[in-house]
Amino acid sequence: MQQHNDPILKVSNLKKHFPIKSSIPFKKSTQFVKAVDGVSFDLYKGETLGIVGESGCGKSTVARLINQLISPTEGVVEFKGTDLASLNTKDIRSARKSIQMVFQNPYASLDPRKTIEYLVAEPLVIHGIGDEASRKKRVIELLETVGLSAYHAKRHPHEFSGGQRQRINIARALALNPDIVVCDEPVSALDVSVQAQVINLLKDLQKEFGLTYIFISHDLNVVNYMCDRIAVMYLGKIVEIGTYKEIYENPQHPYTQALLSAIPKENPFDAKERIILSGDVPSPVNPPSGCAFHKRCRFAMEKCATMQPTLDTVTATHQVSCHLFEAIQQEVPTP
Amino acid sequence: MTERLLDVENLTVEFKSGGSTMKAVNGVNLQLNKKETLGIVGESGSGKSVTATALMRLIPSPPGKITNGKIHFNGRDLLAISEKDMRNVRGNDMSMIFQDPITSLNPVLTVGNQIIEVIQAHETISKKDAAAKAVEMLKMVGIPEPEKRLKMYPHEFSGGMRQRVMIAIALACNPKLLIADEPTTALDVTVQAQILDLMKKLQQEHDTAIIMITHDLGVVWELCDKVNVMYAGRTVESTTTRQLYEKPLHPYTWGLLESQITMGTQEQQRLPAIPGSPPDLTMPHSGCHFSSRCPLATDICRSKAPDLVEVQDNHFVACHLQSKEQIVARKEGIFNATAQ
Known part of the structure; x- marks a missing residue:
């Protein structure tokens, strides 16, 4: 503080x-x-x-x-x-x-028809940051930051558990290097057991x-x-x-x-x-x-x-x- | 006190979807005494709600089916009786309240009608007398101005009030067993405190036995005498509430207890978390279902499913580690090291 x-x-x-x-x-x-x-x-x-x-x-x-x-x-x-x-x-x-947001319901906040790569890159596309290759690299970097792996990028939201989806949402929020989340x-x-994982992640990211x-x-x-x-x-x-x-x-x-x-x-x-x-x-x-x-x-x-x-x-x-x-x-x- | 009310043996419930079969509940035993x-x-x-719906024989079939087991309730085997007899048991002897009170009440009927319906279904009673009884029930669950409230519709009630109405309906025929499936999960803490308080009071007044299904250990500490910890369709540990808190034996229970955030949790301390997530039950799995997340898993855990054994008086655990080893092996924070 x-x-x-x-x-x-x-x-x-x-x-x-x-x-x-x-x-x-x-x-x-x-x-x-x-x-x-x-x-x-x-x-x-x-x-x-x-x-x-x-x-x-x-x-x-x-x-x-x-x-x-x-x-x-x-x-x-x-x-x-x-x-x-x-x-x-x-x-x-x-x-x-x-100023980015992470919402409550990880099932409702990800478009089921898009791949994780698309979803995480979306904020970058909207704000016109980087070209396709650099965005791809950034997506993988972000997924690794939140504890997922590069091979997750091609999958769709239904293949993930609630905790993993919340990690994806966090990766999306971090894509633009925000000051405030x-x-x-x-x-x-x-x-509960997954809740602890996500809270630890949020604390680690804050420090980092x-x-x-x-x-x-x-x-x-x-x-x-x-x-x-x-x-x-x-x-x-x-x-x-x-x-x-x-x-x-x-x-x-x-x-x-x-x-x-x-x-x-x-x-x-x-x-x-x-x-x-x-x-x-x-x-x-x-x-x-x-x-x-x-x-x-x-x-x-x-x-x-x-x-x-x-x-x-x-x-x-x-x-x-x-x-x-x-x-x-x-x-x-x-x- | 020791009169046995419910005895469930080896309950197994399967769901078929697509080509695969999922064992949602896999050989669960439950014992419950009166009060x-x-x-x-x-x-x-983990199969906790499926267990509860199976007790009421309310599993939607197809796709679900109780494939094995016995449910002895009040001296009868509920799986052997006819659907007509079962209808008599439901509401009369055992009833259920659900997590979301807005989906369990009918939006186009007044609250009064819904309570009267239950009373008339089980008792030969005039509508007028049933209405008087409904007023009494609403008063009992702490709803102010019950006469006026009787004529109102569910949308005119707040979440906590709706759950009170559900409790009134469930207790209308004075059942011996009340099954509460996450009754306070959708409510705010202050309202949760009100509802738990009410349930405790009503239990004492009516001598009802309660099965409380919850993911919140705080609710268990508040209300329960005994606990069954379930994981992937099986009971992994079953004992008294105090014993579970003081001497938990199953690694999953440790993880559950440790990852619970309480007021005492230090802000600097990293939260112990169970790595990974629960297994997919449609996949065939030999061995202990928790082995993929368990920091103490050995080869036998991955190949053979452990049986639920009584290791101490009234303390059942399904784990290959012997109880002594477990206590020795239990170091504070085994989940810290592996936590991501």
């Missing part, structure tokens, strides 16, 4: 509201799914930032916004100082060379190529293992962000605490006290007033239903968005 |  450098990626007040189509034709939609609602964070070179949260909290939408695959309703994504939204289509394409649940569809990762997952154990910093999202907002140690050892937000306590036991002797959250995640169309979490929160106060909390600083690297923390701060003034 | 919870763990393709 190099916290002192300028961030490689700066996301500020990012919002994405998807309109809900009105059932009356031509009528303007008045309701919106607030998938991402004001997310800000900095990403530093060489680090891994984890984004965790339950399904529907907006993790994947953040990933797609960063890559400009969808354009934000509001807010700015700055990559190395340039606002990506200000670029024209052509320039965005070249910016995307530096956004991994959207890269190991969720894999078996100095990659920066945004690692999106709902598996808290994997995130803890992979990431330097973690952002916890709830209903389109970051409720807590900090280094993995701060999040796991000193979680401040009641939601983070509940999320951590929901992780299954580590062994049969573990007598773990569990905070069981009641109810479900509320609809992002009509999020609750005030703090979005207050209806499920054990400590909810009157204030929580009316006022939205802001991100407060716990330490230089740890921020939390909760009225409770503010209240504690006021009672015990920090020296 | 007990048995976990079946394994990777995808």
Whole structure:
């Protein structure tokens, strides 16, 4: 973690509201799914930032916004100082060379009719890099980097297992020498033993190529293992962000605490006290007033239903968005 | 406590596809007492779900067929009874919940109708009384405003709520055995905690035995008394949950335990991973199926399939290495050296 450098990626007040189509034709939609609602964070070179949260909290939408695959309703994504939204289509394409993605489902993300060689070379072809011979060489080099062999190049995706397909996806993401790789649940569809192989590979590649990762997952154990910093999202907002140690050892937000306590036991002797959250995640169309979490929160106060909390600083690297923390701060003034 | 509920002997299930036959389940034995919870763990393709569907006699045929074995359930051999009798057993005595609750519920029927249907299929009861019972069931699984929810359709429920409905349907006739096939895999951790909590509570209230099929050892630690570890259609290790954690004997179990990421996993440490991937079951294979990935494999492992032997009290292992050798040979991180 190099916290002192300028961030490689700066996301500020990012919002994405998807309109809900009105059932009356031509009528303007008045309701919106607030998938991402004001997310800000900095990403530093060489680090891994984890984004965790339950399904529907907006993790994947953040990933797609960063890559400009969808354009934000509001807010700015700055990559190395340039606002990506200000670029024209052509320039965005070249910016995307530096920000690549790996998706969750290795079965759906590879075209079954193409050979591995074609699939891995495709990004190079799109960006017009090299001639055919040099691309061939590069494909083999990439396959070897991710632990496959040159003879795999002529095969089709169905001949590979899930773990191998995820390796191919990683090779594809690396083809353009990106700075940032956004991994959207890269190991969720894999078996445990294979999951470990892919995680090891991701860690090795990071060391070798100095990659920066945004690692999106709902598996808290994997995130803890992979990431330097973690952002916890709830209903389109970051409720807590900090280094993995701060999040796991000193979680401040009641939601983070509940999320951590929901992780299954580590062994049969573990007598773990569990905070069981009641109810479900509320609809992002009509999020609750005030703090979005207050209806499920054990400590909810009157204030929580009316006022939205802001991100407060716990330490230089740890921020939390909760009225409770503010209240504690006021009672015990920090020296 | 020691009353035997289910005794499965040498269960073998084959699937024919194209010209080849695949033994998805190859001689599996299971024992389950009343009120007990048995976990079946394994990777995808290890045959855990096929075992469960075979117990319910729900294997699609063709292409699948139970070619061998006996299923003694509650004093009867389920493979010998007629389909009509089997229909009575399903739902009444044993029922099943599946991984994905949205595909197991009928989208065009209200949730209430689906619960009432099950109750009426097994009991002579008026629709009104069945509806009252359905409300009770929904209340039991912790669904708020059950009267209102009864008239709603599956798409109006969240994932966790749908799984609660599935549990309500499964428990509607108070079965002696509940088979849960990855019931929490599609759910978020917080919802998973809710559902596991609910299953534990209901098991105590109704004295149901549970077979829990999962790939997540965390779920096993939470809920199960005993575990069967499956690999490539066979049971490789079977013992109590605590014994499995403390003294696992099969190299595959070690790999499974070690590659599990937990909060204690050091961030600098490289994850131990089992090299390679599970074998293709359509290929003929002599020897132990795990031998190609096993760091301790010897010649005999590659030529002869090991039998499941009881090496200690209630601890069964299918491995050529003798238990003592295994414990000696078990050095922390045998999978580290070979891990790619």
